[in-house]
Amino acid sequence: MVLLRTGDSDVSAALVRExxxxxxxxxxxxxxxxxxxxxxxALRMTRTRGEAEDVTQEVFLRAWRxxxxxxxxSTFATWIxxxxxxxxxxxxxxxxxxxxxxxxxLRDLARDLPDTRLDLERAVADLPDRARMAVLLAAAGxxxxxxxxxxxxxxxxxxxxxxxxxxLLKEALA
Amino acid sequence: MNDDSTHDLEDLRRELxxxxxxxxxxxxxxxxxxxxxxxxxxARTPTGPRWWQLAAAALIIFGGGYMAGRRSPGARAANxxxxxxxxxxxxxxxxxxxxxxxxxxxxxxRQLAGKDPRSIEQARExxxxxxxxxxxxxxxxxxxxxxxxxxxxxxxxPSSPAESSRGLSF
Numbered sequence: 001m002v003l004l005r006t007g008d009s010d011v012s013a014a015l016v017r018e019x020x021x022x023x024x025x026x027x028x029x030x031x032x033x034x035x036x037x038x039x040x041x042a043l044r045m046t047r048t049r050g051e052a053e054d055v056t057q058e059v060f061l062r063a064w065r066x067x068x069x070x071x072x073x074s075t076f077a078t079w080i081x082x083x084x085x086x087x088x089x090x091x092x093x094x095x096x097x098x099x100x101x102x103x104x105x106l107r108d109l110a111r112d113l114p115d116t117r118l119d120l121e122r123a124v125a126d127l128p129d130r131a132r133m134a135v136l137l138a139a140a141g142x143x144x145x146x147x148x149x150x151x152x153x154x155x156x157x158x159x160x161x162x163x164x165x166x167x168l169l170k171e172a173l174a
Numbered sequence: 175m176n177d178d179s180t181h182d183l184e185d186l187r188r189e190l191x192x193x194x195x196x197x198x199x200x201x202x203x204x205x206x207x208x209x210x211x212x213x214x215x216x217a218r219t220p221t222g223p224r225w226w227q228l229a230a231a232a233l234i235i236f237g238g239g240y241m242a243g244r245r246s247p248g249a250r251a252a253n254x255x256x257x258x259x260x261x262x263x264x265x266x267x268x269x270x271x272x273x274x275x276x277x278x279x280x281x282x283x284r285q286l287a288g289k290d291p292r293s294i295e296q297a298r299e300x301x302x303x304x305x306x307x308x309x310x311x312x313x314x315x316x317x318x319x320x321x322x323x324x325x326x327x328x329x330x331x332p333s334s335p336a337e338s339s340r341g342l343s344f
Contacts, residue, residue: 001279017284021298024208024211027211028204028208031204031207032204035198035199035201035204037195037196038195038197039197039198039203040194040195042194043197052199053203056199056203057203057206057210057290061207061210061211064207064211064273078176105231106260112197113197114194115194116193117192118194120189120190120192120193121193124190124193135186135190136195138186138187139185139186139187139190139193139195140195141187141193143183144179144183144341148305157271159179159182162179162182162183162186163178163179163182165186166182166186166189169186169189
């Protein structure tokens, strides 16, 4: 059993190679390591646990189907978040996310995450969709370059989004 | 700009540090994914009786009867749509299963219908009729729920694929 730590991209790469060879067990280890961050991102993008679960499921099913396209030189975390971005925004066109209002979303978060700060959650939830995703990726430790790759946009755009989002968060929390 | 943007990133991470950025999904989710991998079919299993799940289930109940009645009026009396169980727990399970089937069927159709405009239009009409029927039931169950009212209003109004593709606004 390989234990993964955050940033342990070498181990992820080894597991990806095993999974590419058809190992369910290796893919499950990748899932166990990366799913909590994908689920957290999906939950804050869709605002509902049911939708977040569907998004997470779709992300990992697409990842399984597309493992052959994963190439060395990129990290699995960046790659899987790119898939998540596609699923979230593809879904937004057909499912019209978010399906619930911010107040209901915050009630659910307060129940599921009693330690979180609801004023901060509300401020983040109020951000425009793409800015919210960029901010959440940044907060999760991704670099500007990684966020730009995930969002398929220019680094300058990401920097501007993060800068503007910080201003909006400050105003919301003032 | 580089220094400012670097500071932005560092400050943002510090400001958002109180937010849990990793949340464990339910244990059952991996089983759904493993099942999808094994079968090649996406297995969507609702996790709770949310309003949209209830709506989706109502769609099936209404739409099933509606379509069956249209296709074979005589058969409806002979073979009525299965009544929901009197036991609330069984009814909830029926609703979840029916809602899942509806969503999976639409998702499968979206991928398979391809370039046949006629079949797309037929499916769209059936989906909207079903959706509208469900919205009426939902609004009847919770008449004071603004979300239910909005769903019913929105589902009654689309007149073309272009309009309906904009989705519902809540």
